Amino acid sequence: MKIIIDRFDGVKKYIQAYILDINEVKGKTLLALLQHIKRTQDISLNFTSACRMAICGACGVRVNGHSYLACDTKMDDLLAEYDYPDTFRISPLANFKVLSDLVVDWEPSIENLRKVKPTITAKDEFSEKNGCTQTQEEVDTIKKQWDCILCGCCASECNKLEADSSDYMQPFVYTHAFRAAYDSRSKDSLKHLKPAINNGLWNCVHCQECADRCPKGISAADDISNLRVLAMKKGLKKGTGPAHAEAFLLDLENTGRLNEIYLALRSEGVLANTTKIDIAYNLMKAGKMNPLHIFGDDKIEGHEDLIKMIKAARAANKE
Amino acid sequence: MNKESFNRRDFLKSSTIGVGVLAASSSPVSIMAKELKKDSTKNSLPAIDVLVIGSGGAGLRAAVAVRKKYPNLSVVVVNKGMPSRNATCMAEGGINGVIDFENGDSNKLHAYDTVKGSDFLGDQDAIIKFAKKATEAIHELDYAGMPFNRQKDKSVARRFAGGAKYERCNYAADKTGSIMMHTCLDEAITYGVQFLLDHYLLDIATNEGECEGVVLLNIQNGKVLPVLAKSVILATGGYTRVFYNRTSTPFNASGDGIAAALRAGLAFKDPEMLQFHPTGVRNGGALITEAARGLGGKLINNKGERFMSKYSTRLELAPRDIVSRSIETEIRLGNGFSKGMDAYVLLDVTHLGEEKIMNELPQIRHVGLLFEGMDLVKEPIKIRPTAHYSMGGIEIAKFDDMSTHLAGLYAAGETSCASIHGANRLGGNSLADAAVTGKLAGEGAGEYASKKKNFSSGKHAKELAKQWRAKIKDITNSSSNTSEFYDLREEFGQYNWDNMGIFRTGEKLQKHIKILDDIWAKYNNIKIANPNMFYNTALIEYLEFGNLILLARCACLAALNRKESRGAHTREDYPKRDDVNFLKHSLVTLKDDKLHIAYKDVVITEFAVEERKY
Ligand SMILES: Cc1cc2nc3c(=O)[nH]c(=O)nc-3n(C[C@H](O)[C@H](O)[C@H](O)COP(=O)(O)OP(=O)(O)OC[C@H]3O[C@@H](n4cnc5c(N)ncnc54)[C@H](O)[C@@H]3O)c2cc1C
Ligand code: SF4
Ligand code: SF4
Ligand code: FES
Numbered sequence: 034m035k036i037i038i039d040r041f042d043g044v045k046k047y048i049q050a051y052i053l054d055i056n057e058v059k060g061k062t063l064l065a066l067l068q069h070i071k072r073t074q075d076i077s078l079n080f081t082s083a084c085r086m087a088i089c090g091a092c093g094v095r096v097n098g099h100s101y102l103a104c105d106t107k108m109d110d111l112l113a114e115y116d117y118p119d120t121f122r123i124s125p126l127a128n129f130k131v132l133s134d135l136v137v138d139w140e141p142s143i144e145n146l147r148k149v150k151p152t153i154t155a156k157d158e159f160s161e162k163n164g165c166t167q168t169q170e171e172v173d174t175i176k177k178q179w180d181c182i183l184c185g186c187c188a189s190e191c192n193k194l195e196a197d198s199s200d201y202m203q204p205f206v207y208t209h210a211f212r213a214a215y216d217s218r219s220k221d222s223l224k225h226l227k228p229a230i231n232n233g234l235w236n237c238v239h240c241q242e243c244a245d246r247c248p249k250g251i252s253a254a255d256d257i258s259n260l261r262v263l264a265m266k267k268g269l270k271k272g273t274g275p276a277h278a279e280a281f282l283l284d285l286e287n288t289g290r291l292n293e294i295y296l297a298l299r300s301e302g303v304l305a306n307t308t309k310i311d312i313a314y315n316l317m318k319a320g321k322m323n324p325l326h327i328f329g330d331d332k333i334e335g336h337e338d339l340i341k342m343i344k345a346a347r348a349a350n351k352e
Numbered sequence: 353m354n355k356e357s358f359n360r361r362d363f364l365k366s367s368t369i370g371v372g373v374l375a376a377s378s379s380p381v382s383i384m385a386k387e388l389k390k391d392s393t394k395n396s397l398p399a400i401d402v403l404v405i406g407s408g409g410a411g412l413r414a415a416v417a418v419r420k421k422y423p424n425l426s427v428v429v430v431n432k433g434m435p436s437r438n439a440t441c442m443a444e445g446g447i448n449g450v451i452d453f454e455n456g457d458s459n460k461l462h463a464y465d466t467v468k469g470s471d472f473l474g475d476q477d478a479i480i481k482f483a484k485k486a487t488e489a490i491h492e493l494d495y496a497g498m499p500f501n502r503q504k505d506k507s508v509a510r511r512f513a514g515g516a517k518y519e520r521c522n523y524a525a526d527k528t529g530s531i532m533m534h535t536c537l538d539e540a541i542t543y544g545v546q547f548l549l550d551h552y553l554l555d556i557a558t559n560e561g562e563c564e565g566v567v568l569l570n571i572q573n574g575k576v577l578p579v580l581a582k583s584v585i586l587a588t589g590g591y592t593r594v595f596y597n598r599t600s601t602p603f604n605a606s607g608d609g610i611a612a613a614l615r616a617g618l619a620f621k622d623p624e625m626l627q628f629h630p631t632g633v634r635n636g637g638a639l640i641t642e643a644a645r646g647l648g649g650k651l652i653n654n655k656g657e658r659f660m661s662k663y664s665t666r667l668e669l670a671p672r673d674i675v676s677r678s679i680e681t682e683i684r685l686g687n688g689f690s691k692g693m694d695a696y697v698l699l700d701v702t703h704l705g706e707e708k709i710m711n712e713l714p715q716i717r718h719v720g721l722l723f724e725g726m727d728l729v730k731e732p733i734k735i736r737p738t739a740h741y742s743m744g745g746i747e748i749a750k751f752d753d754m755s756t757h758l759a760g761l762y763a764a765g766e767t768s769c770a771s772i773h774g775a776n777r778l779g780g781n782s783l784a785d786a787a788v789t790g791k792l793a794g795e796g797a798g799e800y801a802s803k804k805k806n807f808s809s810g811k812h813a814k815e816l817a818k819q820w821r822a823k824i825k826d827i828t829n830s831s832s833n834t835s836e837f838y839d840l841r842e843e844f845g846q847y848n849w850d851n852m853g854i855f856r857t858g859e860k861l862q863k864h865i866k867i868l869d870d871i872w873a874k875y876n877n878i879k880i881a882n883p884n885m886f887y888n889t890a891l892i893e894y895l896e897f898g899n900l901i902l903l904a905r906c907a908c909l910a911a912l913n914r915k916e917s918r919g920a921h922t923r924e925d926y927p928k929r930d931d932v933n934f935l936k937h938s939l940v941t942l943k944d945d946k947l948h949i950a951y952k953d954v955v956i957t958e959f960a961v962e963e964r965k966y
Binding site for chain 1: 433434435436437438441442451488490491492494495496497499500501502506507508509524525527530531534535538539541542543547549550572573602603604636638639715718719722723834835837838880881882884885886887888889890
């Protein structure tokens with residue numbers, strides 16, 4: 034079996050192939066396999082890990098282009114998933130700066146987290162001396178988001194980051210903003226919401242890749258949607274974002290499916306969109322957007338229900 | 353650029369302080385910026401008021417404590433990787449601290465359980481203060497946004513943990529540590545604590561009985577960097593990786609801080625006190641948390657017996673040392689399954705039902721699936737005791753500020769030994785230790801730094817840095833066989849397990865001292881065949897391994913000389929606790945490359961020494 038690894042020695046990028054007996058592969062986790070290669074073949078291969086039980090987030094890598102937690106991925110499962118290939122390609126997480134081989138730079142992510150001020154300011158009735166009170170139901174609304182281990186798998190898959198990272202943050206940063214903004218003990222959700230808006234909240238293209246690949250089953254896409262809902266509720270309606278939201282609803286009402294290209298055109302106008310052609314191109318190239326969608330699409334199943342839900346939501350919002 | 357002329361501006365640039373952040377952010381960073389301007393003339397070394405090494409629960413709490421109480425000081429947290437990778441995030445069970453005083457529990461009872469759990473080797477003055485502060489810590493963490501599970505009355509949910517008479521182990525599902533660590537990390541980020549990622553602590557620099565700073569290795573580019581600090585807090589975690597192939601702790605638990613402190617002349621207190629957790633997965637030792645037993649998990653041998661009834665009336669809820677020894681005894685008696693390193697017994701939680709397991713133990717169910725391919729919902733899982741926690745650590749001079757015997761140097765969390773845990777740590781007490789001692793160390797180091805006018809000259813730090821540069825060059829510039837290094841580390845782990853593990857004898861330990869000397873000699877001849885200094889992880893592993901060998905030698909020496917059985921330390925040739933001769937702490941120091949052992953009395957105040965029965 035051939036394991037091809039994308040290498041970077043600090044100066045140049047190259048690929049290297051390691052040949053392994055299938056018995057050296059079977060029964061191991063992907064992390065154990067990387068350790069085995071380092072131990073028996075190449076001490077210069079660099080990757081990071083700490084807990085080896087899917088809780089510290091250190092070992093995110095890509096296999097054949099998709100992100101995985103190395104310690105949480107059994108080679109037997111990978112073999113089955115890819116229909117018993119004779120080669121795997123292992124690369125560092127995408128959308129991060131690579132420091133060496135499979136090791137990426139987390140400094141910018143910490144600074145992004147800093148922007149959304151991830152810690153709550155507790156309400157005045159609470160104190161450091163006596164703590165807070167909260168019901169289990171209230172904890173449950175933010176519980177899922179607290180599972181985030183900062184592994185970066187979502188960011189690696191994010192189409193928006195891939196297309197243009199200059200006006201966007203890693204998906205997990207919005208998840209962190211969500212859990213602070215929605216915490217029932219929090220005095221001021223705007224503290225987290227505003228910086229999220231100012232740093233790309235409306236630029237998510239809702240491709241759902243982040244939710245698809247998160248090893249903890251977190252949907253940053255949902256968290257982003259919910260933060261947008263909160264923004265609308267709080268009357269933060271200026272800018273292209275909210276117009277985008279209106280277009281989004283219209284789309285869903287028409288076909289039940291989000292038409293990315295139409296959406297962009299409608300909410301920002303043709304002129305603004307000429308700058309986005311390369312984004313669209315990148316998405317198409319990555320196989321993540323179907324150019325034919327510009328001609329509209331069939332309605333999806335359950336569309337009627339969706340319309341009903343949107344109507345109900347609109348009615349509720351007016352009250 | 354000349355290495356020595358690396359100034360503070362470069363230092364701050366290389367930490368996570370981007371230009372944009374400098375411009376955008378509020379008070380904390382502008383103070384850093386002010387610092388920046390002040391400097392630059394005569395002193396060429398980077399200088400930080402309070403430097404925290406390690407970013408587990410202890411380090412993060414320390415850094416936040418400094419920022420809250422001394423907002424004018426600069427604080428930088430150094431970590432050998434991304435800050436969120438550590439042992440703290442792995443803790444599952446919960447964090448101790450009495451918050452329900454209505455039903456008979458009290459701080460005093462928490463203290464008593466801790467003293468008794470420690471097999472009376474804990475220092476009672478520290479433990480009594482600790483128990484009180486643990487209550488405070490739970491409320492502080494709640495206030496900082498930690499999403500604890502909740503009771504019906506909206507207060508923090510708690511459960512039983514081993515060795516405790518009341519439900520005082522507060523929890524957030526079975527991810528308490530991860531959630532606590534992320535709470536602390538978020539708080540540090542929000543409070544403007546600056547991080548220096550991918551920097552490895554090599555050594556502590558001392559000058560005339562005072563800590564003048566540290567020497568770091570920038571892993572990203574391989575540069576060795578002397579850094580000045582008014583005070584330094586060591587929070588680098590434990591050294592359980594001495595049992596390399598059978599431990600529940602992360603790969604980075606290599607005791608770097610303790611080793612550096614030893615080299616700086618400080619004492620390593622109670623190094624022989626290494627805790628084994630009864631339930632690790634058979635393969636490699638990843639943890640099945642105590643919560644599984646707390647919720648009613650049963651231990652079963654090959655005869656289908658719930659064998660704990662033979663050893664303790666508290667059954668599976670007896671303290672860890674007792675349960676661990678019971679399992680090993682069963683295996684020795686031939687009542688386990690399989691043989692040798694593969695031997696195991698079963699832990700059964702199936703009777704709890706799918707819903708309860710999915711709700712309260714999702715993480716350990718996952719661990720079972722990953723390492724053994726077994727689903728706890730459907731079948732009992734194969735377990736064996738695993739090395740888990742280091743009770744020993746850097747000797748603390750004063751619990752109130754976590755200062756060491758070196759002025760300006762503080763220690764917190766698993767790296768430190770304020771003797772809260774004595775010979776055996778109770779479940780839930782170490783997260784509390786990290787939270788409590790972290791904060792104390794932060795406030796202590798903050799106060800010291802705020803009183804100190806000037807930075808030292810950095811003469812020793814520069815000298816040490818020079819030595820390290822030469823050493824690293826020597827290690828990485830030669831060629832060697834790749835597997836040699838890793839084989840030796842594996843061998844080291846196995847020998848430690850066999851000779852210095854759960855059951856110890858004088859004969860085995862005597863032999864082991866020799867073995868460790870041999871391993872040390874071999875180690876010093878091994879080179880790392882990779883001169884590329886961009887993120888050279890093999891070099892880091894090599895340096896960590898060196899520290900582990902040093903610490904294992906200390907542990908072995910102290911274990912050989914402690915001719916009694918107490919807590920985690922079981923001498924089969926001395927099966928009884930000996931209060932006449934050994935109601936005292938071991939102190940191991942390093943002088944001229946030789947180890948020395950001395951003793952110090954245990955502090956006994958409120959609770960009379962008695963036989964430990966459960
Ligand atoms: C699987 C598991 C389960 C546990 N369950 C519980 C529980 O339920 N309840 C409980 O109370 N306790 C539990 N514990 C114990 C508890 O998690 C730890 O004792 C505690 O978190 C230690 O915290 P710390 O901050 O001292 O160290 P750590 O969290 O280990 O942090 C040490 C930090 O120092 C850094 N570091 C180390 N060396 C260097 C260096 N040379 N240079 C720079 N940085 C360095 C590391 O990268 C790391 O970030 C558990 C431990 C494990 C492993
Ligand atoms: S849904 Fe949004 S955040 Fe998630 S991957 Fe797609 S663009 Fe990125
Ligand atoms: S949201 Fe999921 S994928 Fe993204 S960093 Fe957190 S745990 Fe990883
Ligand atoms: S090593 Fe910690 S998540 Fe994989």
